[in-house]
Amino acid sequence: MTMEQVLFYLMAGIAVGSALYVAATKNLVRSVFMFFVTLMAVAGLFVPCMADFVAITQVVIYVGGILVLIIFAFMLSGRETLANLQQQSKFISISKVPAFLLAGLFFIVLLNIILKGNVNGLVWTEKAVLTSNVITAKDTTIDNIGVNLMGNYLLPFEAISILLMMALVGAAHLSRKERGV
Amino acid sequence: MHDLLPSLHGQLDQVLGSLPYFIPEVYLVVFFLAVLVTDLVFGRNSGWMCHILAIVGLVVVIYRDLQQFMFVVNESNVLIFSGMLILTRTAIVLKIFTDLFALVMLFYFVWDDKLSSHNKGLSDLYTITVAAVFGMHLMTMASNLLSVYLSIEMVSIASYLMVAYKAENKWSSEAGLKYVLFGAASSAIMLYGISLLYGLGGSLDIFGMAAGLAQANPLFVSFALVLFFVGIGFKLSFVPMHFWVPDIYEGAPTPITAFLSTVPKFAAFALLISFLAPFTNPALMWRSFDFRLFFSVIGIATMIVGNFAAAMQNNVKRMLAYSSIGHTGFALMAIVTALIMPAGRGLPVLTFYLVAYALAGTAAWMLATYFADAAGAEDMNGYKGLGFKYPVAGVCFVIVLISLTGLPLTAGFYGKFLTFSAAYQAYEIGHNTWLLALMITSAVTTVVSLFYYIKIPLNLFLRKTDRTTGFAAMNNWLLTVVAIITILVVYLGLFPDFLTKYL
Amino acid sequence: MENLLQQIDTLTIKFALVAVLLPLLAAVVNACLPGRTNKVAGWISTLAILGSCILSFFVFSKVWNQHVVHQKVLWFAIADTKLYAGILLNNLSALMLLLVSLVSLPVHIYSTAYMKGDTHYKRYFTYLSFFCFSMLALVVSDNLVLFYIFWELVGFSSYLLIGFWYTKPKAVLANKKAFIMNRIGDIGLLSAVIILYALFHTFDIAQLFGDNMSGSALANQMPVGVQRIACIGLFLAVAAKSAQFPLHTWLPDAMEGPTSISALIHAATMVAAGVFLLGRFYPIFTPAELTVLAVIGCFTAFMAASIALTQNDLKRILAYSTISQLGFMVMAMGIGAYASSLFHLATHAFFKCLLFLVAGIVIHEMQHIKDQNKLDIDPQNILYMGGLRKKMPLTFIACVIAGLALVGLPFTSGYLSKDSILIQSFEWAEGKGWLYELIPIGALLTSWLTAFYVIRLIAKVFLGDFRLIEFDPNIKLHISDGNWQYRVPLILLALCCLFPVFSYNPLLYEKAWLFNGFSAITGLDRVNIYHTIIPALVNILSLIIMYWSWAIYTKRKALPFPETGLLFKFSYHEWYIDTLYERFIIKPVMSFSVLARWIDRNIIDGFIHLLANIGIAASKVAEWFDRYIIDGVLHLLASIVLAIGNFARRFQNGRVQYYLFSMLAIILAIFIIKTLF
Amino acid sequence: MNILSLLIFIPLLFGLIIVVLPSSLRASFKYITLLATLVQLGISIFLYIHFQTGAEHAGINNEAQFQFVQKLPWINLDLGSLGKMQIDYFVGIDGISITLVVMTCVVMVIAALASWEIKSNLKGFFALFLLLNTAVIGVFCALDFFLFYIFYELMLLPLYFLIGMWGGARREYAAIKFFLYTLFGSVFMLLVMVGLYLSVKDPATGNHTFNIVQMMNPANYDQGSIFSAFAHKTILGVSARTVGFVVLFIAFAIKVPVVPLHTWLPDAHVEAPTPVSIILAGVLLKVGGYGIIRTCLGIFPEIASSGAWWLGLLGVISIIYGALNALAQRDLKRLIAYSSVSHMGFVLLGIASQTTEGISGAVMQMVSHGFLSTMLFFLAGVIYNRVHDRDIYNFRGLGSLMPKYTTFTMIAFFASLGLPGLSAFMGEAFSLVGAFKSPSINGYLPYWMAICGSVGILLSAGYFLWTLQRMFFGGLALKGGDIWRTALTDLNTRETIALLILAVLTLALGIMPSLVFGKINDSVLGLIHFLSRT
């Protein structure tokens, strides 16, 4: 049981646990903050995959961006949303049973498939290992990412900027006060 | 350390090399920015400018598309941007039609009273539209999981915005909410699928991926594929990803609905085609997942659900929404055909079918707008006796619906006819029972579809109304365009090779 | 020489053709005439029939007992088979041609007077001429298609004429009944014709049955099964057309038409067509079938005669007697008395036609009385009549002659034909076993019954004195024989009822030219004992019977002279005898006749009505089936579609999470299916 | 301009004229229509006169023997691996078609005369009327299956509107029922058509073809193609050719109509306005019969012979069943409609017998029924226009009130109950001849079918005479009392002319059947020869 594994299981535990808590809790605000924990944990899980840059991005964008947005939304959407969310039933209630069953079954199926489908013995991963096409702890991924973004992934890189622009315009349009009103 | 730097030059050359194949999209971007800037600069009364700009832009783009068609037509498929996109003949053709219909839609937007009365102005809508068209262009050419996901998201987000665009309208925003939630969820699922595909296939590039998948565990692979198709299914709205369709189509402003129900279909089908292409390659012995079975079943279910559920709709928009589901199902038959015989007529036939459907569909939505604006007719009862009040519109509606049903002397008929013939040919090869089932189902559902399409002429002409008031005078632009489209439909019904010889 | 013959033949054919077409021409002309009661119409028709009468005389003279004349032209070709329209003149057709035109002539003349003042005078003569045309065409046509066509056309024209007064509901019902019953026969005939064609690929009568009824015909070699079907069809045809049991009930009802029509169509010509048909198709039948025919004929004859006994409606009596006479003819055909049958056909045509004309006059006059005195009586009911001999002597004489001919007393034509039938029936039956004997005996009885009702008729109508006097003495009786249009036909026909027309020898039918014209089939000599016994037997008995019935129906009060012993006893005896007869003979016979009549009305007609009702019921069932089952299936399909659609719509409850849920559920289902299988 | 194409498209031309004319001239529309139909009639008569007969003009399965042929390339679709899809505009007529074409033109004239009664939006009515006219003629002339199908479908929409917009009380139901029924048939017909197309190759060009005539030649089928007679392909276990035959047959049987696919007919006929009922009964039913002869028998002869027993059975059932239903109706138009079912049964019986007489009789029956049903519906329309009632029990003793009308009714009734000397007799008689001959010639049909068929004649006599008795004879008694008595005027000149034409034609055909037989004989012989060869 190496240090690495310990960390991994810890992170995984936190992630899943907090996620479950998000699912379970009645209180909205609390669930949001638990979600923050989940995101952190996931970011932590990125690290053992040698995706440090991605982990950072995750933290920055998610926590700094999305979560904040969500909280703003809460604030904007006033109190009786919070109010009528208070009287939410417990973790398992009749209204949730189908959802729970579905999710559970989904998980079982997934698990079943994952365990059957020995991903560890994938052809291409082994080939990658042979051709040492594996990211190791030594090499830094950042410049690699940078080069790729400037090269192979230039198109998506440009395209997503347009997407963001459009999203910006649209969101702005939706949320701006109507003229003349 | 910097072991990738040397390859950078190569990659940049690659990028520059692929730019010539990317000219229409470049123009799109340019005009997108132009519209955006005008919008920002001129603020509140920039609507008409943006409108003109967008229209001009699309015209130019279509022109460029045609150029591209001219000179790519003889070359075989081109991979550009290091395999991000693939430029095929079908893709170009579909791009052209996408742009054409988008152009029509751009005109259409302002002719709908409800939409044009939107008090925040339409200028943002044009921006979004252009961006959406750009997204569709990417979609038609995408050949890499990243570009696939990116383009789908782009189109989806644009669609959310369009649906919810009329913010002050209750239904519009409700539809927006449903759309965004459903869409985001399904895209999340698709992303999960993509992640698995990537994991199992070992490459984002779909050809490499296919090669990899062929060796992976079949069960797992099919699982991943199904998750992936959830996303495409959401775009194509086939069963079981169709639930959002009626509500959103009803809630959104009619022109938006028209846009959603016609234009992205081209792109989405193109995407489906290009995604399936590698698997049909006989070189890799594809066993893991039976696409034919999958799409046959989906197609049958879609046809049945769409047409049968439409059979008792009273609201015209809902009815058309369901019927659009049905048409997707029919188009899937062409996909199955293409899967069975990659060399066969599946794709051009599909294109023709889509064009025919898009023509008739656009006209139908426009007429829905027309009657809604003219006589406030939303559902069947509202249409009573309007045929005599607005004869031209009435007749056009009849012809359009006939085309949607697929009766002769309309484009729709040849759509069905060619699909049948292609399917038959495929059947002769494999004697694939599912294909037969598809054909029979489609025949039956055609009859059913008549049953509900005919309701509109029934109310327009066969029933009399006693109302005399509340008939607005109409702007004839809309009617003119409808008439032109109708004539086109009939012309294609008489001389289909006018179109088919280019496919 | 040949050439000359050819020309003569063509001339004959031409004449025959013209003879046939003249009435048609008349019909067309009449139809185009203006006005409903155009007197011209009558004369046109009469002239036409006169013309064809003369022509047919000529034709007859050319053809009778000489070579057969047969010419045909291509009518149309269907696929590779050609159909010819042509005229076949042999003894039979020539005779019929003459007979029909000869009988029609007086009827025409008669009608001009009889229908005077009717609001549809013109229509009447149009129909009449049309009937004559189709009847004449029927007898001369040379192929089965034409034969069938005219066969049905005569039925059609009789339909028109029965329902001539179409405002009388009874008349309409009667003509419907007549036509439909005839239709049954027609279908029989049609099937037979088609079967013949299907077997021999020709419609030509001459080829099928040989020219002059000489047995050398295609029709002899037929496979048994098919031949059965064909013959059943023919039976039906004959039974329907000439009112044989069980299809005879339309004939009495048909009396709703004008009397002159009854005289021509339902006594003399059309109803005889059935017999004529037998004559044409004779070679087809096998002995067994002929026997069946004989039985049917005999039974019909007896039954009808017995029914005639108790009828009080003048025309009905005659109608039933017609049926029974036709029965005679059919029986004769059955027993192979081919010649006698046709012979009787000819004689019967005259005297029965005459009887009807007489009846017409009587009824007309009674109507006259009725109208004059505002009486409420049925002018056709013989119980109101009587003693008319004084008022209308000529009619009386004519009636007596006809009646005697009907009975078949010597010196009348009836004697010759009838006896020939009786005699041959006995010859036919002998040595065949006692069962076969029933037929001649039945025939014998029938002839006696005939004698009885004939006298009853005459007595009730003409003898005694006018019944109505008894009701109110001061009744006005301005009646007479009527004008010449009435007298001439009577005289003409009456003459035709006497023996000289047919044979110089009043007693020996073998000497009758007409008989010899056909005796090709039945050649027999007079060695046989029957030929002397039977006539004597028959006639003597008939005379006695006639005396009885005369005695019964014209009973006087006690004779005028004082009741001194012997005379009184005599009359007393007479009285005694009468009662005897009353008790032992008349009663049973009468009751039988009533019974038969009852059967006729209720069982047979009842059966037919039953059939009709079954038809209606079936139609109701069919309609129900149509509405509820077949359409029901459709609506079921529709509802299935709607059900599926509703199922699909059930998910559209507007809740996005529910949508997501259902979508994911389906996907999950797919996975589970995939993982399990 | 080929004269046949002229015949087909003239009505369309006039229809366009009507469409562009302003509605202020609506009074003239009916005359324009009448003119159009008359011109058409003229052309058709010209065709009839110049129609060559003789074995060398038999037509059927020999392309060279068709007459007034026009063949233009119409649609060229490059189907990649399939070769080119060649759809021709290919029209031409042989003996079977010519008579029906002439009949159609006559009926159209009468229908035009009958449409005087139409009062509301005339422009639409006459435009649709003429469109329908074009389609119908086209069906009879088309020799390219695709073209045939196009015209076939083209009939539906105008009819839908003609029934639905100008029809009676339950017109919507009737119209949609008719439309769905027919579409159901034709959609599957489309499938078979495509299958045939992909199986047949034009020997000359090597392309697949829709040419019906070439579909008749087994040699033109690809080896191993689905409908090839030699490669015994199956669809879901059933022989492919059988499936094809059955599907085509069902499609046309719906039109004919054959029990149990007939229930659209009473509704459609009853609800439709008179001119449309006339066209429906007079022409459209014939399209079914024609289609069976031309395609079912022509393309699947061996199935037709092996399935003849069933065809015959259906025919007999239609005869009896239709007649029984007619007997049960109290609505005059319904009665006539069901009588049509019964009479068209003879057509099927004749076709099933596959003897020369049978098929000639069938064609004859179609022609005569064309005229007779026209006449009957016209008459029904006359009385309906007068008092807007058709219930048989509401009329009595019309004979004395409307003598002319009664006369024509009697002619029509007796003609259609098969009185000799009138056209229907020839048709029915020879259909029966065929049925009776079949057992001895080819043994397709048993005797009892023929006999049951002849029972149908009896039944028809039953219901027609009963109707006569109930409506026309007896003392005058009307439901509507004196109002009706005044309303029920006798025929006016227009009606008299229309009816007179028909009566004369009926009589003429009855007396000179060669008018029809003369033209069809060679084709029928050709057809029989063709059938017997396979």
Added chain:
Amino acid sequence: MITLTDFLVVSAALFCTGLFIILSKRNAIQILIGIELMLNAANLNLVAFGRYDKINNGGQIFVLFSITLAAATTAVALAIILNVYKRYKTIDPNKIDELKD
């Protein structure tokens, strides 16, 4: 040594939790959170596999894009939700069901 399977299992858990959230929560925003959770699960997979793809590093870059896209989507979604809230005074998707058959 941590195998891919472990990562997959974790991501599966996250995914299903997200699934449960989007199905069960009565609040649009929470549903969004659920969606984000599912996205994260997918990202985890990508990254995990991306480890074996050093040259063109698809996994990680894909994750970068997906995160950005998630942000965009969320922004738009929230804007819409706020609009809905303006009209309906609630963001419980089950109460917003005026559009239905």
